[in-house]
Amino acid sequence: MRIQPRQQILDIWSAMMSTCWDGHEWSWDGIVDRNSISDSEQLLCLLYPATEINSFALANPARIEGDVGAALAPLGIEEPIPSAVVSLLERYLRQNTREDGQPDFSAGSYLSSGDPAKEPTKAQREIEVVDAYSMSLTLCMSGLRFVRAYEIGVKSESTRQRIKSITNGLSARLTAAMTGLMRSFIVKKVSPKSPEGQVMIGMLNRTGEPEKMVVSGIARSLEHVRSRLRSDIKLDDVTVEALDDENMLFECGWSWGTVRGAAPVDFIEESIAHKPGIADPRPYLYFTVIALDGINDLMSQRTGELALLDEKQHRLAQALRTRWELTQTYWSTVARFGSGAWPLEDIPWRTTDGEQSDYFSLIVSAVLIQDLVAGTASDDDLTRAVAIFDELAGRGRIIRRPLSGDPAIALHTPGVRLTLKGTERVDNGPILQWEASDFAAVLLKRMLQAARLSNNITARAKLLELAKLTMDHLAARRIHTGPARGLWDDPAGIFSSDEADRVGQPSWYMTERVIECLVAAERTFRESAPNWPELQTVARLLVNTAEHRYHQEMLNVSADNVPDALEHVEEHIDQGEGQIREDAATAIVRAIDALRELDKVATGRRDAARSG
Structure with a gap:
């Protein structure tokens, strides 16, 4: 199936009108009850293309292109489309603000119990996760770009007041989301003799070198990261002492939420800057990549051009940028450590807590590709990454036929279950889990990003071929009946012939990630063809x-x-x-x-x- 971002985004918008809009009220629910994350994801399905792709712009009603206006026509029956989007932003802010006026980032229905005999408590449903911070960051940036452009043509004083209120609300939420990401970052010391250290050494030692030489080699490779962590980031004394010792290993990245023992952000007054964290103080690969993606949106050139950030947000952005750079460099370095085969090429990747999955290999590959986007990896690295993507597409049953009872199906449905250690401390409830079911979408997005940068004709051709096949896979997982027809996600379209397994309600988690893929495709195709x-x-x-x-x-x-x-x-x-x-x-x-x-x-x- 050809990837045609313009038409496919318009098809999604048309499907959203059928699913979410009855002519008077907007429905925020999907396959699960709405929560702060799904609200961000749903609104991003509309606003992300509208603020990232010029031909999809919605801020000026006189300049909305014909097919764009047709796709969103139901939204513009009672009021102009831009005004309807303003109403959606107002509703989003109302339902994601707590009674005390603070932004609400609770994960709600996205959290599941790790104990089949116990349901999450009410207090546990209010737990905030990095996914909520990152998605809110991107949504707030998109929302601010939209209202900034819309305000130019507005003459009504009452509408200007609405825009001012929305701008203030989005800005406050953006500050809180950035603060949450700051306090979710963690550097964890790892002793080489500990179980975690042994897993790390085993993962990185592809040539059978003595342990002491491997530790020394890791220290040399990460010296720049270690030095900047000590000098540029505020860390606790124990972590600083560990970083001073080159015989100690370390990891850096984002935990699943605000880390237990996280230092307050002293120049931010909001409660999120000071309240105690509960997340296990170690990096989670999934949430690390989610955080990196959100921060990447924050650092775009358009953010600076439009002067969207205030002074405090600039300070937060600079601090997050430093963490973004160091985290990317760290994971890109360990993925390619050594002189022989990369650790990343030894699929599946194993995390220091002993978990292993093809999904983790994909996540580390995603960091590597983002490092290439940032210009710090070579085209030869990309060529080697193509083989990894090819292998993952096969192992993930995207380019190969799944067998009955195939364990690879679990990568997609229900997804990789991540245990959120620390959640059991809340309200004496069960330990909670997060399901990451976006394997195919992550693979597609990273392959499209890689293809945009490749100067190797063979590598680019292979990446685009794999991207088409992955789009075939995702197309077969669209919902095919009912009002949500054309949205995602119905895994039974690929993995089951039983009609009882079919899904009729949209997953905003998956639909938003497909939108990200299509925006990435538009950027790839918009670029001039490589001058081979x-x-x-x-x-x-x-x-x-x-x-x-x-x-x-x-x-x-x-x-x-x-x-x-x-x-x-x-x-x-x-x-x-x-x-x-x-x-x-x-x-x-x-x-x-x-x-x-x-x-x-x-x-x-x-x-x-x-x-x-």
Whole structure:
């Protein structure tokens, strides 16, 4: 299936109108009851394309493109589409603000009990997780971009007051989300002799080196990260002492929520900056990548251009950027550690708590690709990553047929279950779990990002081929009946023939991730095609051939009587020669045009000679 981001986003928007909008009220529920995260995901399905892709912009009603307006037509029956989006933002802020006026980031129905005999308590449903902070960060940035653009054409004072209120609400929520991410970051010391240290050494030691040499090699590879963690980030004394000792290992990243013992953020007054954390003080790979993605949206060029952040938010953004850089460098380094086969190539990846899964390999690959996007990894690294994506697509039963009872199905449904250690401390409830079921969407997004950057024609072709196959897989998982037709996620479309397993309600968790993939695809396709070295070679050969034949034909004419056709040939050759380094494909077209004209001239000359 071809990936056609414009049409596929419009199809999702049309499906959202059928599912969420009855003409008067917007429905926020899906396959599970609404919560702060699903609300962010649902609204991002609309706002993320609208603020990331110019042709989907909704802020100016006079400039909404025809097919975009048609897809959202039901939303614009009672009021203009931009005004309806403003109403949705108002509702979002109301239902995700606590009675005391503080932003609500509770995970609610996304949390499940790890004990089948116990349900999560009410207090546990209010637990906040990194996913809520990250999704809110992205939603607030999108919302602020939208209202900033919408405000330009607004004359009504009452509407301006609404916009001001929304801007203040989104800004307050953004500050809280950034603060939550700050306090969820963790650097964990790991003793080489501990069970965690032994798992790490075993994972990174692909050549059977003595343990002491491996620890020393890890220390050398991570010296820059270690040094910046000590100097640029506020850490507790125990962690600083551990980082000073090169015989100690360490991990960095984001836990599932605000870490137990996290230091307060002293320049933020909101309660989230000071209340005690409960999350286990160790990085979780899933939540680390979720945090990295959110912070990446915060650092986009458009954020600076629009001056969306206030002074405190700038301080938070700089602190988060430092953590983003160091975390990416850390995981990219350990993924490629050593001189032989990468640890990442030894699928599945094993975390220091002893868990292993193909999903963890995918998550580490995602960090590696983001590192390539940031410009710190090489194209050779990308070429090696292609083989990893290919292997994961096969193991994840995306490009291979699943068998009956295939354990790989669990990667997609119910997903990889992550135990949120520390949740059992809340209200004497059961330990809670998080289900990560976005394997296919994560794979697709990272392959599209990689393809946008690749200068290797074989690697790019393979990535785009795998992306099409992954889109086939995801297309088969769309809901096919009922009002939610065209949204996600119905895994039974791939993994079950039993009609009882079919799903009719949307998963905003999965639908939003498909939207992210389509936005990534639009960015990839919007870029100019790579100017392959091989293509430049062909272009140069054709231009040189055309130029040589042009000179041959010029031998047959006088300088003061050059035919118009040959003057056109000269123009094509000059244009082609000038485009070889920048746009070899167009240079080839120019050369072919020149050769075609030259063939006509030569044919005419031969015909004239025969008739004479």
